[in-house]
Amino acid sequence: SISHRLWPEIEKVVHQQVAWARLGLGDSGTGWQLFAEDGEMRMYRREEEVDGMVVDPLKAVHIVKGITGHEVCHYFFSPQYRYDWETTLEQMTVLETIADDTCLFLQTHKRIWPASQRDVIFWSHIRHLPNDQDRDGPDIWTVVNHSTEHKDYPANSGKCVRIFLTVCLLCQTRVNPPKEGTPITRDDISCKITYCSVVNPGGWAPASVLRALYKREYPKFLKRFTSYVTNQTKDKPIMF
Numbered sequence: 001s002i003s004h005r006l007w008p009e010i011e012k013v014v015h016q017q018v019a020w021a022r023l024g025l026g027d028s029g030t031g032w033q034l035f036a037e038d039g040e041m042r043m044y045r046r047e048e049e050v051d052g053m054v055v056d057p058l059k060a061v062h063i064v065k066g067i068t069g070h071e072v073c074h075y076f077f078s079p080q081y082r083y084d085w086e087t088t089l090e091q092m093t094v095l096e097t098i099a100d101d102t103c104l105f106l107q108t109h110k111r112i113w114p115a116s117q118r119d120v121i122f123w124s125h126i127r128h129l130p131n132d133q134d135r136d137g138p139d140i141w142t143v144v145n146h147s148t149e150h151k152d153y154p155a156n157s158g159k160c161v162r163i164f165l166t167v168c169l170l171c172q173t174r175v176n177p178p179k180e181g182t183p184i185t186r187d188d189i190s191c192k193i194t195y196c197s198v199v200n201p202g203g204w205a206p207a208s209v210l211r212a213l214y215k216r217e218y219p220k221f222l223k224r225f226t227s228y229v230t231n232q233t234k235d236k237p238i239m240f
């Protein structure tokens with residue numbers, strides 16, 4: 001709800017992340033390196049460090065047939081499905097349901113050897129945006145996750161190292177119009193997904209270890225998540 005203390009930040013970060021996600025990868029001069037490809041999925045990263053810590057921004061573009069942007073964002077945002085597709089998750093707590101489109105999460109993730117265990121607190125917001133640049137272009141569904149603090153869970157107070165992240169999942173649905181008068185089926189739709197993330201691993205971890213971990217984990221994560229949405233939706237009516 002717009003009276004919540006986080007609302008101004010949510011508005012600012014959502015618009016900033018949507019603009020960032022819609023930017024192309026530019027020419028090679030922008031430092032984006034393609035590091036994983038699998039079918040329609042292309043994953044890029046930029047090597048960046050903050051205070052000697054690896055915070056490599058990641059941008060992935062994927063095109064998946066048979067699902068819509070609304071469906072992809074629905075399964076990414078809704079807490080009740082998260083254990084099904086987020087295999088690095090050990091514990092998820094909804095600290096606050098700020099509105100029906102905004103939640104505050106605490107997550108502890110399974111330890112990924114040799115890094116120590118991590119946790120994260122973030123707000124998550126789902127939004128449907130008209131395509132403001134291209135009037136008859138496909139509309140946008142997006143989920144933005146952005147780490148924040150919570151007075152009851154101070155960082156690094158328990159066994160976990162606190163990570164900080166900003167994640168934007170931006171989706172655009174494409175419909176190939178079927179023959180005049182015939183209903184749209186899942187064979188006529190596809191979803192272009194842009195996934196942007198910056199994860200600051202918090203406590204120190206060797207750059208080589210983190211980069212190897214990111215290189216291995218991110219491609220698996222996006223494929224697993226999109227396969228999950230395909231399976232969950234295949235026998236259900238299309239959510240436009």
Ligand SMILES: CC(C)(C)c1cc(CCc2ccccn2)cc(-c2ccc(S(=O)(=O)CCO)cc2)c1
Binds near residue numbers: 107
């Ligand atoms: C390795 C990598 C794939 C980057 C990774 C490792 C860890 C585990 C914690 C961690 C971080 C760094 C080093 C070791 N362990 C967490 C995440 C992560 C957490 C949350 C989200 S989310 O978009 O908010 C979806 C809801 O869960 C995305 C990614 C990613």
